[in-house]
Amino acid sequence: MNVESKNRCLTGISGLDALLNGGIPRGNSVLISGSCGTGKTTISLEFLIRGAETNENGLYISATEIGSNVMNNLVPFDFFKQEYFDSGKIEVLDVPKIYEELKLTKMEFDKDDIDKFIDYIGKKIEKGEIKRLVIDSLTSICYRLRTEEKIREFIIKIEKKVNDNGITALLVSELLPTAKGYSQYGVEEAVADGILLLGNLKRRGDLLRTLQIIKMRGTAHSRAEYVMDITSIGILISPLLKGGTVMSL
Amino acid sequence: MTTKDEIKNIMEDHGVILSKSTLKDYFRTIMDIINVAIDKDVYVFYVSITIPSSIIKNVLDSYGMSLDKVYFVDSTAYSFGSQTDKKTLVVESPTMLETLIIKIQYLQKITGNASSIIILDSANSLAIHNDLTILSEFFHVLITMLRPSEARLFIISVAEQLTPELSNVLELISDVTLEGS
Numbered sequence: 001m002n003v004e005s006k007n008r009c010l011t012g013i014s015g016l017d018a019l020l021n022g023g024i025p026r027g028n029s030v031l032i033s034g035s036c037g038t039g040k041t042t043i044s045l046e047f048l049i050r051g052a053e054t055n056e057n058g059l060y061i062s063a064t065e066i067g068s069n070v071m072n073n074l075v076p077f078d079f080f081k082q083e084y085f086d087s088g089k090i091e092v093l094d095v096p097k098i099y100e101e102l103k104l105t106k107m108e109f110d111k112d113d114i115d116k117f118i119d120y121i122g123k124k125i126e127k128g129e130i131k132r133l134v135i136d137s138l139t140s141i142c143y144r145l146r147t148e149e150k151i152r153e154f155i156i157k158i159e160k161k162v163n164d165n166g167i168t169a170l171l172v173s174e175l176l177p178t179a180k181g182y183s184q185y186g187v188e189e190a191v192a193d194g195i196l197l198l199g200n201l202k203r204r205g206d207l208l209r210t211l212q213i214i215k216m217r218g219t220a221h222s223r224a225e226y227v228m229d230i231t232s233i234g235i236l237i238s239p240l241l242k243g244g245t246v247m248s249l
Numbered sequence: 250m251t252t253k254d255e256i257k258n259i260m261e262d263h264g265v266i267l268s269k270s271t272l273k274d275y276f277r278t279i280m281d282i283i284n285v286a287i288d289k290d291v292y293v294f295y296v297s298i299t300i301p302s303s304i305i306k307n308v309l310d311s312y313g314m315s316l317d318k319v320y321f322v323d324s325t326a327y328s329f330g331s332q333t334d335k336k337t338l339v340v341e342s343p344t345m346l347e348t349l350i351i352k353i354q355y356l357q358k359i360t361g362n363a364s365s366i367i368i369l370d371s372a373n374s375l376a377i378h379n380d381l382t383i384l385s386e387f388f389h390v391l392i393t394m395l396r397p398s399e400a401r402l403f404i405i406s407v408a409e410q411l412t413p414e415l416s417n418v419l420e421l422i423s424d425v426t427l428e429g430s
Contacts, residue, residue: 014358206345227347231355238350239390243383 008219009132009168012050013043015237016211019226024194025218027163029155031138031189033173033182034198039209039230043198044134044170045074046234052084056131059124060092063140064174067092070136078232091128095141109144111153117141118157125165133162137172139184148187155191170196182214193217198228201240211237252281255427260285260366260401263424265392267372269408270429275371276308278429282368282403283314292365293319294356298343298374301325320360322352343378346387350394357398364399371405376415384415388422403427 008023017023024030032040048058062070071092074080084090099105102116109117125133135141135158145151155171162169171192173183182189182197189195195214200207211228213221226237259266270278286293295305302321309316316336324340338352353367369375375384388404395402406419408429420426 014354204344206342208345208347227351229348229351229355231351233355233358236351236354236358238347238354238394241346241383241386241390243380243386 007166009056010050010054011047012053013046013235014233015226016235019213019222019237020216021219021221024168024216026166026168028193028217029159029162029169029171030194030196030216031173031183031192032170032196032198033175033189035175035177035179035200037209038198038200039211039228039235040172040174040198041070041073041136042230043196043228043235044136044172045070046077046079047170048090048132048134049074049079049081049084050234051132052081052089053079055089057088057129058090058132058134059121059128059130060090061095061098061121061133061135062092063095063135064137067094076232077234079234088128091124091130093124107144108146109150111150114145114150114154114157118154118161121158122161125161125167130165131167133167133169135169135171137174138188139172139174142185142188148185151185151187152191155188159191159193201225201227208240210240252278252427253285256282256285257289259425259427260289264396264400265402265404265422265424266427267404267406267419267423267425268427268429269406269411270427272407272409274429275405275407278427279305279368279370279405280308280312280314282366283309283319286318286366287315289364291318292356292360292363294322294353294365294367295319296322296324296349296353296367296369298324298369298378299371302337320356322349322356324349343375346375346379346383350387350391353391354394357400362398365401367395367400367402369402369404371407372415372419373407373410376412381414381418385418385422388418392422 007026009026010017010023034040051058104113142151145154173188182195194216197212197214199210201210209228210225212225225240227240228235228237268278283293302323321337323337324343326339340348
């Protein structure tokens with residue numbers, strides 16, 4: 001397939017689609033990596049809401065916080081519309097409830113458990129005619145997979161579901177502030193189609209949120225670092241000014 | 250020709266206007282720019298680095314000037330929680346230059362990218378908090394962002410407090426200079 005002609009999923013996030021040369025190639029699974037407070041959840045939720053605005057159904061799988069709490073944090077945003085959630089345009093699933101439903105009680109999942117979980121998500125995707133998927137966070141789910149092999153297998157299977165259904169997925173990856181790579185276990189970044197790195201940049205006592213596209217299969221893209229701000233109308237970005245002394249956190 | 254007429258004429262042809270006023274005329278020039286904006290019924294985004302937005306608002310009020318289309322970006326407070334109304338956006342520090350750009354971008358978006366005058370008050374104060382390298386870059390990025398829009402940028406400066414280096418940068422990035430009387 002010609003990379004330039006590959007169908008795009010417009011994130012709807014101001015400025016980001018231009019950096020992606022027209023959006024995320026559909027079928028891509030993109031890692032949103034960053035340490036705490038960098039805006040991973042906000043950017044993921046805005047991605048789903050912007051999708052709902054254009055009639056693309058979304059599925060939010062919450063592993064770190066109760067989904068309803070996450071939604072409550074969205075209320076102050078101007079783009080938040082309860083109707084998207086009430087009408088099912090955006091479905092919110094809590095991972096502990098999925099585990100309970102599937103009777104996945106073991107602390108370490110085996111291959112069958114992974115398959116059960118993937119099948120469950122697959123059915124939700126098909127039934128809900130999902131076009132945008134967010135797993136928040138992939139790191140939390142991988143915690144029960146333990147080995148690199150199982151993590152790799154899990155991500156590859158998720159990616160296959162995503163690709164087969166022509167949907168676009170954001171997989172949230174939690175990093176420690178001191179992390180050198182883009183994912184907790186090291187496997188996620190190698191397998192994902194794209195990496196959107198969010199960071200905290202300390203400059204002369206100011207803490208700036210930053211955004212950078214590290215990789216994105218299927219498209220040319222920006223590789224520069226941007227400053228990101230979470231405003232009531234959504235994420236806004238501006239080029240990072242290079243002058244002055246900077247230190248990454 | 251009055252300063253107001255001069256401002257009106259300059260705005261027709263130029264996007265980035267450096268206002269070099271004397272300390273004595275500094276405030277009158279700002280009032281004239283806002284008056285022109287009110288006459289033309291365009292939005293004003295007042296980026297305050299020197300004087301707190303509350304003081305500017307009080308002065309405008311005392312002159313009976315309409316604040317309907319005037320928004321403030323205030324970086325003088327050094328306190329995030331000091332935002333008092335929906336038309337004032339607080340930036341914690343004048344060193345957060347990218348955030349200043351984003352706040353202007355935000356105001357453009359919420360006003361539907363309508364015609365606007367952006368008053369940057371002042372270059373002198375920005376230069377106190379930022380070194381010239383990053384400040385030059387800030388001006389370039391801001392101006393590049395504003396060029397395609399129906400925005401006019403007024404960079405306020407006090408002539409007697411300008412260093413030759415800062416003056417050179419401002420002359421370089423501006424389309425025209427409005428000299429104070």
